[in-house]
Amino acid sequence: MSERASQIKEAFVSFIAAQQDCSRDGLRAALVDFAPTARFLMCHPFGEIYGGTKFFDQAYAPLLEALPDLERRDMIVMAGTTPEGQDWLGTMGNYSGTFSAPFLDIPPTGHIAHMRYHEFYRFSGDEIIEVQAIWDIPELMMQARAWPMSPQLGSLITTPAPMSGDGVTISGDGQAALDHVIAMLTDLCRYPSNPDPTIMRLHDYWHPKMNWYGPAGIGTARGIAGFRNWHQGPFLRGMPDRKLDALGDLMSHWISEGEYVCETGWPNMRLSVTGDGWMGIAPTGQEILLRSLDFWRLEEGLIRENWVLVDLLDAYQQLGVDVLARMREFNKTRVLQRLPQLDWRHA
Numbered sequence: 001m002s003e004r005a006s007q008i009k010e011a012f013v014s015f016i017a018a019q020q021d022c023s024r025d026g027l028r029a030a031l032v033d034f035a036p037t038a039r040f041l042m043c044h045p046f047g048e049i050y051g052g053t054k055f056f057d058q059a060y061a062p063l064l065e066a067l068p069d070l071e072r073r074d075m076i077v078m079a080g081t082t083p084e085g086q087d088w089l090g091t092m093g094n095y096s097g098t099f100s101a102p103f104l105d106i107p108p109t110g111h112i113a114h115m116r117y118h119e120f121y122r123f124s125g126d127e128i129i130e131v132q133a134i135w136d137i138p139e140l141m142m143q144a145r146a147w148p149m150s151p152q153l154g155s156l157i158t159t160p161a162p163m164s165g166d167g168v169t170i171s172g173d174g175q176a177a178l179d180h181v182i183a184m185l186t187d188l189c190r191y192p193s194n195p196d197p198t199i200m201r202l203h204d205y206w207h208p209k210m211n212w213y214g215p216a217g218i219g220t221a222r223g224i225a226g227f228r229n230w231h232q233g234p235f236l237r238g239m240p241d242r243k244l245d246a247l248g249d250l251m252s253h254w255i256s257e258g259e260y261v262c263e264t265g266w267p268n269m270r271l272s273v274t275g276d277g278w279m280g281i282a283p284t285g286q287e288i289l290l291r292s293l294d295f296w297r298l299e300e301g302l303i304r305e306n307w308v309l310v311d312l313l314d315a316y317q318q319l320g321v322d323v324l325a326r327m328r329e330f331n332k333t334r335v336l337q338r339l340p341q342l343d344w345r346h347a
Helices: 003-021 024-032 052-066 137-143 175-188 223-238 312-318 323-330
Strands: 039-042 048-050 071-081 087-098 112-124 127-135 206-213 220-222 252-257 260-265 269-272 287-290 292-299 302-310
Touching (some): 003 024, 003 071, 003 087, 003 112, 024 052, 039 052, 112 137, 112 260, 112 292, 137 312, 175 252, 175 292, 220 223, 287 312, 312 323
Parallel strands (some): 039 127
Antiparallel strands (some): 039 048, 071 087, 112 127, 206 220, 260 292
8 A cells, every 4th residue: 555545544544433333423523524615526416515514414414314323334445646646535335224214205114225335535635625426326216116217227236345355455556457447448438439349358358257336227237248238238329429538528536556446537428318218218319427436346457346336316317307306206105204113022
């Protein structure tokens, strides 16, 4: 681990401790320690928030109200300095707890629920000045059987930690891993300008037993064939003109350590919905911008695991579809209130 990566992680320790416990007082106190003008770029519908106290009130407080025994489990923590000289820390994991009251009008289930997060923190010295974060809100909708859009093609699973078991102890020079991921993305974008799909050279970059952990609404895929069938094929048919930040004018932030690479961009992809449409949305030809926060893990020189979260609710919103409003219409006969605590003797 580089000296700067170690310093960033050390500065994050107190916030990690507060998040693991998820007590109201602990979380609020930890967020107050952020820079007073810290900017929180959150997934839809939260939007842009300034200041740790406002972030707690607008995002964490409603989540704690819905899942009062909330806990957070980091599964990847990595840090470093981007090629542009910015210091970032990236985290991936799951929020979980008993879904006891509505969250964003998602009906509670009374059962344990999980919601993946990808959260990136930008540092100035030891102080956090910016956050870019996606919470997989559609994952909660699906567990509540309240998802109002098309069924996802991939599998719905609880996203696992890296199978190598080292996601929170990552260290080492990550330049080779970063070069590999950038080369992979470069070749992906050679198609469809070159209509031969072999130009993407997937087998040169991806492990034959790869797992691609996509956001709820797209789902998880296993192996190169699963990746093509359940994500890449529909994505390219619907948006063949996609442009990634590495090859265009959008801005992403890249850090790498050891066998891991991560990227955050707000946004980092430009595309138009044409062809077959996407996720059940009819093609409109409208250009949209995607926010995608990604983690990759290499094994034996190939990508074995890829965790991807896209702000799908924002993408739908750009296309004129208010998913939360649609969900309310589909579920307006369900009671939106705190569920009674069950007595095990009579449950």
